[in-house]
Amino acid sequence: MKICVLIGKVQVGPPHFNPLCVVPGIPSVCKQVVSVETTRDIPWAMSNCTLGFQVFGLWPDGSDGTDINAVSRSNEKRLLVTGDDFGKVHLFSFPCSQFRVRLKIY
The missing domain is CATH 3.10.450 (Nuclear Transport Factor 2; Chain: A,)
Structure with a gap:
C-alpha cells in the first residue's frame, strides 16, 4: 500500500498512482504532479x-x-x-x- 500526500494532507490512494507518494520506509521516493488533468479523476479509496x-x-x-x-x-x-x-x-x-x-x- 502506498500513502499519498496531497498538499499536506494524507489520503490512501490506488497503488498505481501517487501525486506525492511516500513509500513507507523510503521517504526519498517522491515526485510532484502539478497537472489537474492527472489528478482530478483518480478513484480514491476514501x-x-x-x-x-x-x-x-x-x-x-x-x-x-x-x-x-x-x-x-x-x-x-x-x-x-x-x-x-x-x-x-x-x-x-x-x-x-x-x-x-x-x-x-x-
Missing part, C-alpha cells in the same frame, strides 16, 4: 481530505483556510459532510467541484 479537485467547492468565500476541520464522503459517493470551526455540520453533494455550491447547514 475521501476525507479538505483539499483537492473534488472538494474545492467546500470552502466558503472569505475562508482563512482553517475553517473546515473534517471532511467525509459517503460510501455511496454521493454526499460530503464537513465540520467547521463554528460547530456547524455542512452537507454537500459529491463531487463538490464548483464555487458557491448549494448546501445544507445543521
Whole structure:
C-alpha cells in the first residue's frame, strides 16, 4: 500500500498512482504532479481530505483556510459532510467541484 500526500494532507490512494507518494520506509521516493488533468479523476479509496479537485467547492468565500476541520464522503459517493470551526455540520453533494455550491447547514 502506498500513502499519498496531497498538499499536506494524507489520503490512501490506488497503488498505481501517487501525486506525492511516500513509500513507507523510503521517504526519498517522491515526485510532484502539478497537472489537474492527472489528478482530478483518480478513484480514491476514501475521501476525507479538505483539499483537492473534488472538494474545492467546500470552502466558503472569505475562508482563512482553517475553517473546515473534517471532511467525509459517503460510501455511496454521493454526499460530503464537513465540520467547521463554528460547530456547524455542512452537507454537500459529491463531487463538490464548483464555487458557491448549494448546501445544507445543521
